[in-house]
Amino acid sequence: MSQLPYEILPHIVPMKTVKSLNDSDYDGMVLVSHTLPSHLELGSLKAEVEKAIKIDKSVETDGCIREVNFPAQRLIYSPTGPINRDYDDARSYSEAAAKGIKRALKAGVTSPLLILPFERKFVHADLVTLLGALEALYVPIQFREDVPEKNSKIKQLGVWGPDPSAVNTIISLALALEIGRSVARDIGGGDPERMSPPRVEEYVTNIFKNNPHIKLQVIKDVEVFKKEYPLHNGRILMLEYEGEGPIDCTLMLVGKGVTYDTGGADIKAGGVMAGMSRDKCGAAAVAGFLKVVSELKPKRIKVIGAMAMVRNSVGEECYVSDEIIASRSKVRVRVGNTDAEGRMAMADLLCQMKEKVVSGEINPHIMTLATLTGHACLTVGTGYSIVMDNGPARENGQSKLLQEAGSILGDPFEISTIRREDFNFHKDKGEGVDVLQCNNMPSSRTPRGHQGPAAFLILSSGLDKHGLDSSVPIKYSHLDIAASAGDYPDEPTASPILALYAAYLEGRH
Known part of the structure; x- marks a missing residue:
């Protein structure tokens, strides 16, 4: 394998724990929540969302953007909507986080501050929220390689929760999981030549x-x-x-x-x-x-x-239906459809x-x-x-x-x-053949x-x-x-x- 002119790296979003909502490094706050937060530090944010709900009930399910008295100036509220634990699952949080991040990007936010949920319906809602945000920030490999100046959608992602130590742990795990998911997306999403x-x-x-x-x-x-x-x-x-x-x-x-x-x-x-x-x-x-x-x-x-x-x-080298091939296990397989490859x-x-x-x-x-x-x-x-x-x-x-x-x-x-x-279904009816690979109809x-x-x-x-x-x-x-x-x-x-x-x-x- 020849030496590449560049180093291949999975997509990594720069992240850090934010200890104060008054951190001036961020230009937009993304709040993901099942219910309006009661935590003391989020009181003014809750008040702004409540004002929005008074004039627009859809804010409870669709969210909103509000001007807030913090250095970030903007609050993007992205609610999960009602959660029924009989039928819903943790995706409610990842989907809300992805929606909130995309709305922040659309509003021109370059350094979002993600506020993790802590009034949670599911045990790992905070981790799932962060993973949803990271998924929305993924940049495809071919775009990263062809247009390197746009290899990241943001400058940095801040993550806030009431317990900074717990946030550190969540970031560490989310980073490991997201690096692996980025590898899978790179390979899975790359075009047939790349x-x-x-x-x-x-x-x-x-x-x-x-x-x-x-x-x-x-x-x-x-x-x-x-x-x-x-x-x-x-x-x-x-x-x-x-x-x-x-x-x-x-x-x-x-x-x-x-x-x-x-x-x-x-x-x-x-x-x-x-x-x-x-x-x-x-x-x-x-x-x-x-x-x-x-x-x-x-x-x-x-x-x-x-x-x-x-x-x-x-x-000329592709196999065709009716071929009989002995597998590694010495089972004789008759090809029924080459689309079942x-x-x-x-x-x-x-x-x-x-x-x-x-x-x-x-x-x-x-x-x-x-x-x-x-x-x-x-x-x-x-x-x-x-x-x-x-x-x-x-x-x-x-x-x-x-x-x-x-x-x-x-x-x-x-x-x-x-x-x-x-x-x-897969026992072949022909003499001297063990297994039929497939019929000649689509699986559907x-x-x-x-x-x-x-x-x-x-x-x-x-x-x-x-x-x-x-x-x-x-x-x-x-x-x-x-x-x-x-x-x-x-x-x-x-x-x-x-x-x-x-x-x-x-x-x-």
């Missing part, structure tokens, strides 16, 4: 270079692919972290990294190819999560991440993770992360990831753990179940269109030999993030990094 497989390799290599906590292996030799990863051909990036202390958990992640999906020989037609540069958000989340891990340095956990990078193109790219890596588990990893849990199916979007709607457990993971409560963790930080999951019909028109691919991954990797009745049961969960990763041209969300943090890292650092 984040082609070789350039993803370049980016990841530079992000983790000289990092003593992360081991990086790049696999790109064609002969290695033919021998060890016959269902995939492109780049594989293997990342590994091992924390201090006796390991009690091994998290093993395989991410789909299709840098552009034309559909292959079964080409996408009718204008549905646009936006397919986002088909790499699963692998992007793996890289981002490992970046979070490298920042927080959690103890007693081992994390292995595999990024399956490939471009699904049309050409994501499961192919991940299957051999999933098999490799299975082999590592059999070799003796401690308390392992394998996951695949992928923007895999349109069916997932139809099933749960925009903004939700889906998690599906095999038997051992279900018995261990993994789906429930991830769902509850995601809810805490506003990175929500819905739970689906893999059934016998999903396995029967296929019954159980998001559960079936999970069954395929289990069958093609050999994980079906490691269920509840096996002498070596292996926990495996498939995460379909097609509905949560973010639709083009909006920036990627970096889901499910926050949920993974809350489920597996919180309390370890």
Whole structure:
């Protein structure tokens, strides 16, 4: 890999704890709140908002801008609106924070002072608020590189709360999480050329270079692919972290990294190819999560991440329907539709993770992360990831753990179940063939269109030999993030990094 003329860095917003609302370094205050604050220091701000509500009731839900007697001069009030804890979650705070920051930018604020909520409906509302603000301040990688003088939307972000020590802690954690999310957004949001497989390799290599906590292996030799990863051909990036202390958990992640999906020989037609540069958000989340891990340095956990990078193109070397390919696990797979390339790219890596588990990893849990199916979007709607457990993971409560963790930080999951019909669907009817990769209809028109691919991954990797009745049961969960990763041209969300943090890292650092 040639030396770059510049250093690749994730997007970082300059932040600091502000001890006084009279700090003169800021030109706008953003107040996010569920109810009007009763804290003594915010009394005059509350009074200004109450004046606004007297003449406009919509301020209670839509917010407002008011002139205030502080050095910042402007108050941007961004309420969450009513919160029903039966149905709402922490996203109420992140969405209000993002809305408030965007309104501040529109008003010309260059150094916003974010006032964290402390009359909270949810336990991590302050952290979620700050993360929402940071998400609104993200600048896409290609804009940062092409127009470096605009690599930041603001000069600095101040953060105020009644306890400066607690604010310091929140900023430190939010910074680690946001650096990881920025890595995921960079990879996931980069266009098909900026984040082609070789350039993803370049980016990841530079992000983790000289990092003593992360081991990086790049696999790109064609002969290695033919021998060890016959269902995939492109780049594989293997990342590994091992924390201090006796390991009690091994998290093993395989991410789909299709840098552009034309559909292959079964080409996408009718204008549905646009936006397919986002088909790499699963692998992007793996890289981002490992970046979070490298920042927080959690103890007693081992994390292995595999990024399956490939471009699904049309050409003389593309595979076609009816091909029969023996996978790494020696399962004979018949290609039914080349537009189902994501499961192919991940299957051999999933098999490799299975082999590592059999070799003796401690308390392992394998996951695949992928923007895999349109069916997932139809099933749960925009903004939700889906998690599906095999038997051992279900018995261990993994789906429930991830769902509850995601809810805490506003990175929500819905739970689906893999059934016998999903396995029967992928059993090939032809002689001498084990598994059918896919039918020739879109997932959105296929019954159980998001559960079936999970069954395929289990069958093609050999994980079906490691269920509840096996002498070596292996926990495996498939995460379909097609509905949560973010639709083009909006920036990627970096889901499910926050949920993974809350489920597996919180309390370890």
